[in-house]
Amino acid sequence: MAGIDAVITDLHALEGLALEDSPLQRLDPRAKLLTTLLYIVCVVSFGRYELSALAPFAIFPVAMIAGGSLSLLPLLRRIVLLLPFPLMVGIFNPLIDREIMVQLGPLAISGGWISLASIFLRSLLTLGAALVLVSVTGFPAICAALERFRVPRVFVVQLLFLHRYLYVLAEEGGRMARAREFRSFGNRGMGIRPTTALLGTLLFRTWDRAGRIHHAMLCRGFRGEFPVRRTFRFGLRELLFTAGWSVLFLMLRMGNLSRIVGGLIMEVVR
Amino acid sequence: MHMADALLSPAVGAGMWAVSAGAIAWCSRKVRDGQDERQVPLMGVMGAFVFAAQMINFAIPGTGSSGHIGGGLLLALLLGPHAAFLVIASVLVVQALFFADGGLLALGCNMFNMGIIPAFLAYPLIYRPLAGRQPTRARLSIAATATAVVAAQLGALGVVLQTTASGISELPFAAFAGVMLPIHLPIGVAEGVFTAAVVSFISKANPGFTATINPAPASSIRHSRLVPVVLVSALIIAGLCSRYASALPDGLDWSIRHIAGAAEPAAPGSGPHAFFAKLQEKIAPMPDYSAAGASSSVAGIVGAIATMLAVVLCGAILRRPWGKR
Numbered sequence A: 001m002a003g004i005d006a007v008i009t010d011l012h013a014l015e016g017l018a019l020e021d022s023p024l025q026r027l028d029p030r031a032k033l034l035t036t037l038l039y040i041v042c043v044v045s046f047g048r049y050e051l052s053a054l055a056p057f058a059i060f061p062v063a064m065i066a067g068g069s070l071s072l073l074p075l076l077r078r079i080v081l082l083l084p085f086p087l088m089v090g091i092f093n094p095l096i097d098r099e100i101m102v103q104l105g106p107l108a109i110s111g112g113w114i115s116l117a118s119i120f121l122r123s124l125l126t127l128g129a130a131l132v133l134v135s136v137t138g139f140p141a142i143c144a145a146l147e148r149f150r151v152p153r154v155f156v157v158q159l160l161f162l163h164r165y166l167y168v169l170a171e172e173g174g175r176m177a178r179a180r181e182f183r184s185f186g187n188r189g190m191g192i193r194p195t196t197a198l199l200g201t202l203l204f205r206t207w208d209r210a211g212r213i214h215h216a217m218l219c220r221g222f223r224g225e226f227p228v229r230r231t232f233r234f235g236l237r238e239l240l241f242t243a244g245w246s247v248l249f250l251m252l253r254m255g256n257l258s259r260i261v262g263g264l265i266m267e268v269v270r
Numbered sequence B: 001m002h003m004a005d006a007l008l009s010p011a012v013g014a015g016m017w018a019v020s021a022g023a024i025a026w027c028s029r030k031v032r033d034g035q036d037e038r039q040v041p042l043m044g045v046m047g048a049f050v051f052a053a054q055m056i057n058f059a060i061p062g063t064g065s066s067g068h069i070g071g072g073l074l075l076a077l078l079l080g081p082h083a084a085f086l087v088i089a090s091v092l093v094v095q096a097l098f099f100a101d102g103g104l105l106a107l108g109c110n111m112f113n114m115g116i117i118p119a120f121l122a123y124p125l126i127y128r129p130l131a132g133r134q135p136t137r138a139r140l141s142i143a144a145t146a147t148a149v150v151a152a153q154l155g156a157l158g159v160v161l162q163t164t165a166s167g168i169s170e171l172p173f174a175a176f177a178g179v180m181l182p183i184h185l186p187i188g189v190a191e192g193v194f195t196a197a198v199v200s201f202i203s204k205a206n207p208g209f210t211a212t213i214n215p216a217p218a219s220s221i222r223h224s225r226l227v228p229v230v231l232v233s234a235l236i237i238a239g240l241c242s243r244y245a246s247a248l249p250d251g252l253d254w255s256i257r258h259i260a261g262a263a264e265p266a267a268p269g270s271g272p273h274a275f276f277a278k279l280q281e282k283i284a285p286m287p288d289y290s291a292a293g294a295s296s297s298v299a300g301i302v303g304a305i306a307t308m309l310a311v312v313l314c315g316a317i318l319r320r321p322w323g324k325r
Helices: A004-020 A027-043 A054-067 A072-082 A084-090 A112-138 A140-149 A153-183 A193-217 A236-254 A257-268 B010-034 B040-051 B071-080 B081-098 B107-131 B137-166 B173-206 B205-210 B217-247 B251-260 B271-283 B292-325
Strands: A100-104 A107-111
Touching: A004 A072, A004 A140, A004 A153, A004 A236, A004 B173, A027 A054, A027 A112, A027 A140, A027 A236, A027 B010, A054 A112, A054 A236, A054 A257, A054 B071, A084 A112, A100 A112, A107 B271, A112 A140, A112 B071, A140 A153, A140 A257, A140 B173, A153 A193, A153 B040, A153 B205, A153 B251, A193 B040, A193 B173, B010 B081, B010 B107, B010 B137, B040 B081, B071 B081, B071 B173, B081 B107, B107 B137, B173 B251, B217 B271
Parallel strands: none
Antiparallel strands: A100 A107
8 A cells, every 4th residue: 555655746846846936837727838838849749760850859848847946856756666567568669670771789679679768758748748837837727728729618627626626535545545554454444345345435435525625615606717816917938938849959950960969979089 | 648849740730639629618617607615615616626536546456556546437426527537638738747647738638538529428328318307326336437438438548549649659559559458448347347346335424415416417418419519529629730730740540551561750740830841941051961971970979968967067167046945
């Protein structure tokens, strides 16, 4: 059960970051959301054998991590946990595509290995960008941005509710699971039947909780929206942020910076 | 079964996003218009319940491993398809942002595979007819298992189709489907059996409960109208996607050709990739670069390492002032 606690701790850490007060955190969430989306589209729009042109794209997550004073380890841990699926699908590339694409002295690299490395790099960049986005913005602010982008109110409220009760119920589920584990021996008590009873009980409690929450909210005059403390403004700084990054992404997308730099280095070496 | 950004092309990702966004808008309107406002907190808390439920593992009999419930089918049974889809979609958004499960571009695919398919295809077409109005326990189990199996198979098929249409992975369609579908068979069975067990536990422990929830019978007729709409829109989008993707190494064709041995990495001819490629040709200082050109590849590798190092260095320098506070 240590896994659950670790997950919850990681999430808390991730969320806590958004409460920091740096220029990056203060930026309007819409700017960060738009920029991140453009970034991801640019990264995935490369052909399957592209590797070198992807490398400079690391600048965005790195700059955001540096600018938002995020700690690297929890982010990396989350990313590493998620790499297996894309890698499992990509691992067949070297087996299927054996055509030699690069010859480095005695070392011949087939197209399959290159496309596998490309998948790996893509995963790092896109997963990193998503985690960085939520770390420097915070979930409620992202929801507010979504609402400005005309995402239906019902769905935004649903997201906010889910986020608000995520920890409460995750901790409750974790407690129940741990309590059962203490009382079970080997696989006794871990079968489907006791688990069903456990889940059913959790469901009843959840349902009752929803009822109580609703009453409490009505008492406080809930009319289908959550008030937000920060006021959002898409000002000059947001414009500069979005436009600056977008121009950089497009430039990196169209020209291969790695190859230019590599060419220069080779020239100098020669 | 989360689809991942790294395996996705922008055209496929955007197409699936369009379908899923449409479904969100439509379901939001349905939920807003149709129900008592008590459902608002209920949906939110049920989303959190799914997370909590996934923490409670059960031992799978006969094996050493353990599994947990996915929750999509349970939500559809308890909340009805519209609310269930919104809850699943919101869970996926949280997973994409906090757990980086899949990623932001793949979110549309994931909503389709794990939300639209179970809520709007499997639930109305399989569960409803099989279970009937007042299902007995056995009937409930059969219906839930069949529904969960179909939903898991279609969802897995969705992952396979989206991956091959994107053409980033080289896995041929048949081989990938041959792995994904069998893997998801026991997953579907377990989900169905478990969901049925939970529902029958609920109705035994609190007989009035299941009667008060899921106020669907009156609206069940409408589901039949909805299915063709979803199917047609999916087909249209898929058609649009494939027009974009067909000139790209359209996964299926490409891998067949490739396996047959007539292999030369297909050059993309249209769509966003080609657009960027053309731009790149115009602007790039070394336009005559070809995949086989060894020296340019070496330059690429050297350059990639150098820029990576530079990026890391930039990060380290930039970090100081903020890190100190």
